[in-house]
Amino acid sequence: MGGGGRMMSEQKYATIDIGGTAIKFGLADADGRLLERDSRPTLAKEEGGEGIVRKAVEIVQQYQKRYALGAVGIDTAGIVRPGLDGEIVFAGETSFPGYSGILLGRRVSEACGIPCVVENDVNAAALGEYWQGAAKGAESVFVMTVGTGIGGCFLLHGKVWHGAGFSAGEAGFMRVHGEHRLFEETASTRSMIQEAAVSHNVSPAGLKGSTVFAWAEDGDADAVLAIEHMIDNLSEGLANICCLLNPEVIVLGGGVMAQEKYLRPRIVQRIEKLVVPAMRSGTRIEFARLGNAAGMIGNLYHLHSAGLIR
Structure with missing residues (x-):
């Protein structure tokens, strides 16, 4: 996977699962196969909502250095308003200070130059189980x-x-x-x-x-x-x-x-x-059946549903 140059032959998609403890993320193809997987600490209490945005952008941009990304799907703890803005309607201040009200989808899309959809984490896991589980x-x-x-x-x-x-x-x-x-x-x-x-x-x-x-x-x-x-x-x-x-x-x-x-x-x-x-x-x-990959796979189904994977 990867290599020194940017691989343009087949478009890939980033998927990010934001939890209270860890952010899981991966690279996938159009069929929902996870080609790469990794994780990093969320540090939501220490770095707040802006820290989460920064990490999401960094993850996408690191993939963009190696691949042509078509879009990114994100799922996250909290109540999410569906749509390309990906607004975090509510996330508890104790666990996710400064996260409520952030337009996560818009922020990531503008920073990375590709479409981004956002969904609640349980909703995304449900979509994953529906699609492949x-x-x-x-x-x-x-x-x-x-x-x-x-x-x-x-x-x-x-x-x-x-x-x-x-x-x-x-x-x-x-x-x-x-x-x-x-x-x-x-x-x-x-x-x-x-x-x-x-x-x-x-x-x-x-x-x-x-x-x-x-x-x-x-x-x-x-x-x-x-x-x-x-x-x-x-x-x-x-x-x-x-x-x-x-x-x-x-x-x-x-x-x-x-x-x-x-x-x-x-x-x-x-x-x-x-x-x-x-x-x-x-x-x-x-x-x-999908374990802790359900949300990431559900994000890819969400991208399909939004017409962002063709």
């Missing part, structure tokens, strides 16, 4: 990512349903159980880890979800209980999605979903109990 070809898809928090995206005919304020799919903020609690406070990996940490008298800061599952596989009753509580709460939210949207497929992503063998039968069993057959029989549960 677990939801390939489905007419209606709900993708839920389970991690420290819970994110979601609804796709209809391969298009993101953004909502009136561009925040549709934010399943983690649903109210559940009639309590004054959010869905992600009861059903996220963080909630499972916190419960397991208390029962084992250890700090949640140093405890990984994979460790809790290892304990459960070894017969640790407290670890099993923590996982079961997460599954119960998660399944309740998924049951609501089934009733509200009746999607053809629900795709579950996030690091904890690597435990598919353990989770799949239990989640499916719970949903079968919670939702009447007429409202669930047409919906299948799938687990994400």
Whole structure:
């Protein structure tokens, strides 16, 4: 890949995934094949929104030294207004100071001289799973990512349903159980880890979800209980999605979903109990296949949809 001179024979595309900890980025061809991949620290708290813009521009310009880039696709944490301006409508000031209000797409496009589209990170991951992953070809898809928090995206005919304020799919903020609690406070990996940490008298800061599952596989009753509580709460939210949207497929992503063998039968069993057959029989549960490349691949599908890849 690469070489001393600028390669003009085949146009390439840059894809950038901006998270709270790391910025993942890559170079791809028109078919969505990632030819190069790398990452660098986001340093959002230290360098703010302007630092993120600078890093995105630097990534694109480094590729432009070696390749003829046709366009760049970016996905990012935060609420994003779709369109070529790529406005960051909202990103929490604690984690992303000075990021809200930045026209990320316009800034990168003007600095690099090529078109740029921007999408929310979960939305982009959903597009990736629809194009090349677990939801390939489905007419209606709900993708839920389970991690420290819970994110979601609804796709209809391969298009993101953004909502009136561009925040549709934010399943983690649903109210559940009639309590004054959010869905992600009861059903996220963080909630499972916190419960397991208390029962084992250890700090949640140093405890990984994979460790809790290892304990459960070894017969640790407290670890099993923590996982079961997460599954119960998660399944309740998924049951609501089934009733509200009746999607053809629900795709579950996030690091904890690597435990598919353990989770799949239990989640499916719970949903079968919670939702009447007429409202669930047409919906299948799938687990994400693209891993942490889903967003970058989704960015390329976004470029295709915008007519920027031909």
